[in-house]
Amino acid sequence: MSYFLETLVSGLFAGVMYSLVAIGFVLIYKASGVFNFAQGAMLLFSALTVVTLTEKGMPFALAFIVTSFVMVVMAILIEWLVLRPLRNRDPLTLFMATLGLSYVIEGFAQLLMGMDVHMLDLGIPDVAVQVGGIYVSQFDIIASLIALTLVATLAIAFNKTRMGISLRAVAADTLAAQSIGIRLPVIWRIVWSVAGIVALVAGLVWGSRQGVQYSLSLVTLKALPVLIIGGFSSIPGAIAGGLLVGATEALADIYIGPLVNGSVSTWFAYILAVGFLLARPAGLFGDREIERV
């Protein structure tokens, strides 16, 4: 029983890590209806920037602030060069634009900062501690606290600030929001900036665990089933989806994997996602689209 519990708990913690990546997607999708394929590239770029600056002797806190500023500049440039010219275009066009953008960001990161694999030490000990008879990683506990803090901050920003209410208005009805004077380009810049900073946090947590390297951008593959299950437009959905994916794939690997002589976690999350698409297409917490025909 303790083995089952330990597997379940470690899966849930892994799920929190997936949620961290998924939140960045949700933010942009909520505000602009765009599935941002470049989120993984932004995650890589931000983590690589921090690690490059710290390796050049900059204190971590300052490197974090400088990188946050860089991500804001990147958001402004994306809005100006990519989103604005494609305003009012089909969502698929915007998706394709973000696909191209991901290559541009990754290529730019390589050109600017090279392709080396970097070690990132956040100073968080990655050792197991015993909690209630089961071993839990101290790093996972702290990563979960970081995720919770991030979600709480975003919740406050969305619900209590004027800017947050504007964002929600755009998410609810873009045309109506524009008609009452909310400027869409400003909203997009803010949302992409926040998504950039979320990518930075996720990039640091993931980079600390696996090293900062090009393949860091692949962690976004884990976010896709999370988004389908939780709903593309819901932050609580991203958390719930992440927990569900993390827990089920860990348990599936232990209990189903041996039956098929292989690892099942990669596709198991997608099977789960397909199940949700069939039974609940909008996901657990996503907005159902109602269209007048």
Next chain:
Amino acid sequence: MSLFTKAISLAAAATMAATLMSSASFAEDGTGQQLYPLFTYRTGPYAPSFIPFGAGNIDYLRYINEVEGGVDGVKILVQECETAYTIERGIECYERYKNGYNGALTAAIYPHSSGLDVALTDKARIDKIPIVSPGGGQNIATDGRVFPYQYPLVFDYWSEAQIIVDYIAQQAGGYDKLKGLKIATLYHDSGYGRDTIEPLGILSKKYGFEDIQIPVPHPGEQQQTQWQQIRRAGADWVFLRGWGVMTPVAIKTAARVGFPADRIIGDIWSGSEDDARPAGAAAKGYLAVSVFPPGTDYGILKTLKKDILDKGESDLKDNSKFGTVYYNYGVIEAITFVEALRTGHKKFGNRPLTAAEGQWALENLDIDQKRIAELGAEGLISPLKTSIDNHKGETIAAKIIQWNGQSWDTRTDWIKADASLFADVIKAKAAAYAKEKGIEPRVATN
């Protein structure tokens, strides 16, 4: 069209025109030269491995061309082709260079990818082009009677499994002490990763150790459950068959569950600086199999430093990569190419070799201890002798290295695999393949 857009379009058109003009005017005449199509992956997730590896390749060939005046006077023309480590782009590169380039002849192609090596098997047989994959070829292709154009030179994963078990037996105090030990293999869930399941099963029956096989899905960024399985099973040793990000994550997760790093032995693709360094302090003591030993204290490395690196002619942008596992791998691979050319020159004369001549040369390679000493590669490579029967090489050996927190230390001398142990199984598999494909095995005449 706005002024800004016009300016961008004009600049793009001008750049494209300049590129086309420059590539046309600088296309080198390769007549009288030997082509070395260098399949690169300078982009994509595996670029960190290629950059020092490619530099080792290029630096050695540059040394041969510029200091030694070519291989027996024949200059090597290096033509890069970017695959981004994808099979489809690799096949494009193969098609582009299989028949040579601007008069330079192709004697062999090194695809630099196990997947591409497999994908090219049928094409190469039809085109009669030798495909050479040192350390990453198909073990079944050891049987050159069935696979005339595949060369899995230097090493294979079955021998690696054997070397791992030999090392563990050494540490345990003898093969009889293996009985009752638990050896877990944590493998990348791919064709490459699964390749050691069968030989470890055979070895487990032979020596009586418990063989535990645990897959990790690609890319391997989460391994908590797998390491919990290892801890629960009470494994004594872990054979880590990782690739890319899987290795540092494995080392860190092992530390988290309390599994000692000096009981984990990494595969040859889990034993570079970029595999251990990202794991930080957790990697101290971590062991790995090395066919491409790191270090700069080898004659050929000293020569390359003096004649290439110190003169600013190295392909390395970061000189700290000189002597790393992947740099030395690049040098070793280039040595196999140059030595194959020398072998061919002895039979066909000092001129560029055709693919047919390259094939003959590759299956008559004999880099013995004396030649290794002449090359200044003592300790860097082990003897390599091929034949029609054996496209891998008669002596397969590897060293065990250990990460000291900053760099690798060599723990053992060459540990030789017993080639006879799996020879019958490999021959039977090759025969089955020949039957399936309707191939008439050649008869060994050399």
